[in-house]
Amino acid sequence: MDGLTLARRLVGASLLVRGCGGMIIETEAYGPDDPASHSFRGPTRRNGSMFGPQGHAYVYRSYGIHLCLNVVARPGEAVLIRALTPTTGVETMQARRNSAMLCNGPGRLTQALAILPEDDGTAFDRPDFSIELAPQQTDLLVGPRIGISKAQDLPWRFGLAGATGLSRPFPR
Numbered sequence: 224m225d226g227l228t229l230a231r232r233l234v235g236a237s238l239l240v241r242g243c244g245g246m247i248i249e250t251e252a253y254g255p256d257d258p259a260s261h262s263f264r265g266p267t268r269r270n271g272s273m274f275g276p277q278g279h280a281y282v283y284r285s286y287g288i289h290l291c292l293n294v295v296a297r298p299g300e301a302v303l304i305r306a307l308t309p310t311t312g313v314e315t316m317q318a319r320r321n322s323a324m325l326c327n328g329p330g331r332l333t334q335a336l337a338i339l340p341e342d343d344g345t346a347f348d349r350p351d352f353s354i355e356l357a358p359q360q361t362d363l364l365v366g367p368r369i370g371i372s373k374a375q376d377l378p379w380r381f382g383l384a385g386a387t388g389l390s391r392p393f394p395r
Contacts, residue, residue: 243312255299289330
């Protein structure tokens with residue numbers, strides 16, 4: 224499955240990491256010919272997992288501050304998980320974040336889920352590290368990606384229509 228299709232399909236999916244998780248409500252797609260993608264210049268030690276098997280995690284540190292969680296689509300294509308609605312292990316996530324804002328942004332989400340650099344390359348097919356797609360497609364919001372300096376105009380950001388807790392509002 225290509226990155227754009229996967230980004231759409233992941234909205235509404237359930238994500239579970241070591242007893243904490245919820246419903247994915249916002250994603251962004253990144254592809255191999257995309258100048259904003261880590262895969263644009265080819266495989267490196269840092270982005271190697273992005274060229275790995277489909278359905279595995281690509282975890283990287285953004286701006287040296289927080290981790291970001293992605294799902295690999297085809298080699299060189301990945302989907303950033305930007306936000307989720309917490310439903311499982313909420314008290315644990317609240318203790319980790321010490322904030323009312325738990326999972327509305329990629330850095331907050333990874334902190335709440337206790338994503339580790341060692342999760343890079345892990346398959347999302349284990350009981351304690353899994354994604355389960357929703358049985359049917361959800362109503363989507365579509366807009367440009369955010370927080371990047373290249374290819375900002377591409378409408379490759381997807382959100383669950385009517386959801387609260389998105390990282391940022393979608394343009395009207």
